[in-house]
Amino acid sequence: MNIAPRYLGRGSWLARRDPRVLIVxxxxxxxxxxxxxxxxxxxxxxxxxxxYYRSARIPFHSVRLQWAYIVFFVSFIVLANTxxxxxxxxxxxxxxxxxxxxxxxxxxxxxxxxTSYAMAQxxxxxxxxAVGFPIAFAVAPGDIGPAFARLGVPDKFxxxxxxTFRFIxxxxxxxxxxxxxxxxxxxxxxxxxxxxxxxLTRTVPLLxxxxxNAIVGAEDTIDAMDLRAFGTGRxxxxxxxxxxxTDRLVLAGFGLLLLAVTAASLTGLTRLWVPPFLLPA
Amino acid sequence: MEGLTFRYRRGRQPxxxxxxxxLEAGEVLLVAGPSGCGKSxxxxxxxxxxxxxxxxxxxxxxxxxxxxxxxxxxxxIARMVGTVLQDPAKQxxxxxxxxxxxxxxxxxxxxPAAIRDxxxxxxxxxxxxxxxxxxxxxxxxxxxxxxAVAGALMLTPSLxxxxxxxxxxxxxxxxxxMAILRELADEGHGxxxxxxxxxxxxxxRPDRVLYLDAGEARYLGPVEGFFEVADPGVVKVPFxxxxxxxxxxxxxxxxxxxxxxxxxxxxTNVGPPRLVFESVHVxxxxxxxxxxxxxxxxxRQIVAVLGPNGSGKTTLFRTALRLLEPDAGTVTVxxxxxxxxxxxQLARVLGYVFQSPSQMLFARTVREELLFGPRNLGLPHDDGxxxxxxxxxxxxxxxxxxxxxPLSLSFGQQKRLALAIALALQPPTLVLDEPSAGQDHGTATxxxxxxxxxxxxxxxxxxxxxxxxxxxxxxxxxxxxxxxIAADGSPREVVQDEEAWxxxxxxxxxxxxxxxxxxxxxxxxxxxxxxARAVLAHELAGRSAGEARxxxxxx
Numbered sequence: 001m002n003i004a005p006r007y008l009g010r011g012s013w014l015a016r017r018d019p020r021v022l023i024v025x026x027x028x029x030x031x032x033x034x035x036x037x038x039x040x041x042x043x044x045x046x047x048x049x050x051x052y053y054r055s056a057r058i059p060f061h062s063v064r065l066q067w068a069y070i071v072f073f074v075s076f077i078v079l080a081n082t083x084x085x086x087x088x089x090x091x092x093x094x095x096x097x098x099x100x101x102x103x104x105x106x107x108x109x110x111x112x113x114x115t116s117y118a119m120a121q122x123x124x125x126x127x128x129x130a131v132g133f134p135i136a137f138a139v140a141p142g143d144i145g146p147a148f149a150r151l152g153v154p155d156k157f158x159x160x161x162x163x164t165f166r167f168i169x170x171x172x173x174x175x176x177x178x179x180x181x182x183x184x185x186x187x188x189x190x191x192x193x194x195x196x197x198x199x200l201t202r203t204v205p206l207l208x209x210x211x212x213n214a215i216v217g218a219e220d221t222i223d224a225m226d227l228r229a230f231g232t233g234r235x236x237x238x239x240x241x242x243x244x245x246t247d248r249l250v251l252a253g254f255g256l257l258l259l260a261v262t263a264a265s266l267t268g269l270t271r272l273w274v275p276p277f278l279l280p281a
Numbered sequence: 282m283e284g285l286t287f288r289y290r291r292g293r294q295p296x297x298x299x300x301x302x303x304l305e306a307g308e309v310l311l312v313a314g315p316s317g318c319g320k321s322x323x324x325x326x327x328x329x330x331x332x333x334x335x336x337x338x339x340x341x342x343x344x345x346x347x348x349x350x351x352x353x354x355x356x357x358i359a360r361m362v363g364t365v366l367q368d369p370a371k372q373x374x375x376x377x378x379x380x381x382x383x384x385x386x387x388x389x390x391x392x393p394a395a396i397r398d399x400x401x402x403x404x405x406x407x408x409x410x411x412x413x414x415x416x417x418x419x420x421x422x423x424x425x426x427x428x429a430v431a432g433a434l435m436l437t438p439s440l441x442x443x444x445x446x447x448x449x450x451x452x453x454x455x456x457x458x459m460a461i462l463r464e465l466a467d468e469g470h471g472x473x474x475x476x477x478x479x480x481x482x483x484x485x486r487p488d489r490v491l492y493l494d495a496g497e498a499r500y501l502g503p504v505e506g507f508f509e510v511a512d513p514g515v516v517k518v519p520f521x522x523x524x525x526x527x528x529x530x531x532x533x534x535x536x537x538x539x540x541x542x543x544x545x546x547x548x549t550n551v552g553p554p555r556l557v558f559e560s561v562h563v564x565x566x567x568x569x570x571x572x573x574x575x576x577x578x579x580x581r582q583i584v585a586v587l588g589p590n591g592s593g594k595t596t597l598f599r600t601a602l603r604l605l606e607p608d609a610g611t612v613t614v615x616x617x618x619x620x621x622x623x624x625x626q627l628a629r630v631l632g633y634v635f636q637s638p639s640q641m642l643f644a645r646t647v648r649e650e651l652l653f654g655p656r657n658l659g660l661p662h663d664d665g666x667x668x669x670x671x672x673x674x675x676x677x678x679x680x681x682x683x684x685x686x687p688l689s690l691s692f693g694q695q696k697r698l699a700l701a702i703a704l705a706l707q708p709p710t711l712v713l714d715e716p717s718a719g720q721d722h723g724t725a726t727x728x729x730x731x732x733x734x735x736x737x738x739x740x741x742x743x744x745x746x747x748x749x750x751x752x753x754x755x756x757x758x759x760x761x762x763x764x765x766i767a768a769d770g771s772p773r774e775v776v777q778d779e780e781a782w783x784x785x786x787x788x789x790x791x792x793x794x795x796x797x798x799x800x801x802x803x804x805x806x807x808x809x810x811x812x813a814r815a816v817l818a819h820e821l822a823g824r825s826a827g828e829a830r831x832x833x834x835x836x
Binding site: 141142162163166177178180181182183184185186187188204205206207208209212213216217220221222223224225226227228229230231232233234235236237238239240 | 328329330333334354355356359360362364366368371372373374375376377379380383384385386387388389390391392393396397416432436599602604624625627628633635639640641642643644653654657658688702703706
């Protein structure tokens with residue numbers, strides 16, 4: 001069974017927008033934010049992202065796990081990046097770094113510049129996540145496919161994207177059923193195994209049934225779609241989308257943001273900036 | 282269909298052999314047969330998945346409206362053949378009811394306005410107007426089945442192929458579905474329905490029956506002729522047919538004492554309560570499923586739980602095992618609150634067998650699979666222990682069973698393995714969720730008989746849609762409706778309350794009527810074959826007494 005993502009933002013200001021606004025808005029925001037290394041501008045962009053996210057009215061308690069995962073994932077990437085590239089920062093010569101100390105073994109310098117770089121990356125990723133989240137939770141079930149199709153994505157891929165959005169909730173439901181089936185056999189999935197191999201082995205009773213069922217389920221879904229002529233020609237979409245004035249204003253806002261940031265970037269205003277309090281006395 | 286034979290690319294034997302059938306417009310063909318008889322392959326050959334999606338060796342051909350299926354693209358075939366798969370959950374791809382209904386016409390490029398008109402007409406016809414705007418994932422099994430049929434109606438095909446539609450439906454919803462299909466046939470559409478619950482499928486008034494076994498047609502002709510050859514031990518037929526079948530057998534072989542033995546009445550010693558629910562409320566998402574339900578199930582009792590789709594039957598036992606936590610009320614097992622035990626500790630008392638074994642099978646061998654639970658719980662876990670669990674479920678005779686991969690077993694064998702897995706924790710009580718799901722009538726009946734015969738087992742509680750299976754295997758029936766107990770008693774007591782029975786979407790089958798009429802074993806309902814033999818024995822005894830009386834008077 002394909003299960004739709006939870007429509008947590010139902011009825012909110014953002015959920016009332018044409019779903020294409022959320023997709024194009026995210027693309028414009030991402031292109032804006034990736035050009036910026038100046039923490040001051042990034043704080044401004046993060047505020048824009050926060051306001052936008054708030055307008056989706058997604059209850060935090062319903063998505064705290066997802067946020068915890070994102071924070072963990074972003075922290076890992078930022079940390080790894082900082083450690084690996086600490087001495088090779090964009091626009092900053094290694095002689096100009098204000099080094100606090102060097103990492104043992106790797107000899108990578110931890111400096112005021114690399115700390116600013118890490119903070120910028122952190123803010124950038126979290127802002128992008130905040131603007132991207134509403135696509136999963138504030139777009140009505142079934143609107144993802146029509147939205148991508150109307151944006152010019154071929155029908156087959158647009159519907160595949162719609163199914164992809166439903167794949168994770170469906171997989172989670174299968175996983176819950178398998179966890180229940182194994183719990184009654186004394187399996188405690190929260191318990192960790194010893195060492196990396198032990199940890200991996202402990203997940204086998206869950207991963208094997210879930211994977212097998214996912215493959216079998218996918219074959220059934222393909223059959224069901226084939227039987228109703230999916231992918232055999234140009235398709236129509238029942239859901240008709242139309243942008244209203246507010247939708248166009250929101251898109252114009254994101255477009256202006258991109259223009260402004262691009263202009264700032266071309267004039268060198270978005271380069272890495274180190275807050276004075278980070279510089280060693 | 283002309284001389285159709287098909288062997289899957291990886292198959293050793295053809296799945297169907299030399300099948301030839303001609304179906305007129307407006308005709309209903311009922312296809313019956315045991316699991317593995319080739320009916321899924323037959324359906325795939327008709328709807329074009331064979332050869333378009335399933336490669337293999339195909340000889341013979343299928344024609345629909347003068348078009349040869351193998352030579353037509355799926356897009357064209359989809360307009361001609363509407364298919365409803367056995368499990369509607371696997372068929373539904375739309376996330377809302379409207380999206381699901383629109384899926385087929387959208388793929389054919391029908392304009393949105395025309396799709397909207399068609400949706401309104403089809404929803405009215407299928408009686409699902411109340412489902413408007415609902416998420417498909419939140420629908421009950423019965424609602425999904427009706428939606429799947431409505432999805433097929435959207436393409437207005439000339440032929441409908443429906444695979445075991447009754448498996449997930451309560452009897453009243455099943456009757457509604459049969460009425461829709463009958464209407465389609467009356468309008469001139471062809472209908473092929475695969476179903477082993479023949480008695481319920483008779484509501485559709487099929488014109489002919491194709492009986493398949495091992496991929497070959499054993500019978501093709503009118504329903505009356507099918508009843509002459511049907512084995513009531515394999516397909517579910519009306520009781521009168523089973524009686525006639527046994528009468529023919531008796532005439533041929535003669536009645537022996539053991540053959541016609543009438544079982545004694547219920548001898549269950551119920552004992553103290555094992556599982557007690559007190560004012561239990563459970564909410565799933567935004568649905569209030571159990572609403573203050575109270576019931577006490579005894580230590581030595583076979584209890585069947587019946588009720589309409591979505592009434593809370595499965596939720597009841599999942600709550601007992603703490604797979605779900607109640608919002609209010611208490612559940613006790615052997616006098617102790619379930620909150621004081623872990624899920625695994627509860628499973629040592631209530632061995633739970635899931636509807637689908639594929640949810641749990643993961644190990645490389647049957648041995649590992651069986652010993653996983655005992656090892657986790659510190660119970661004995663050697664080969665002798667594994668073999669004992671297999672012996673109790675009659676799987677021990679399969680060659681090299683301990684070293685076989687569980688997923689290489691047939692579905693029926695996997696069901697038995699799931700039972701053995703539950704028994705490996707040595708529970709005194711078994712809880713079975715839809716034991717007949719995915720199994721034909723004969724296999725399901727044998728499965729339940731095997732469960733009842735497991736040595737050392739004190740009680741069995743099971744959830745089912747199959748009214749006859751419940752009444753013939755249980756000595757107590759609980760009927761749940763809207764999350765509360767609607768009826769509770771022996772099979773006889775429960776079915777005699779006709780009003781409550783009907784209110785719970787349950788059907789009075791011919792077997793119920795026959796058991797009520799003959800009452801061969803006080804307090805118990807017998808299956809069709811056993812009851813037929815009991816009736817024959819009764820007739821024979823009556824005849825013998827008459828003959829003796831006549832002989833006495835003559836002397």
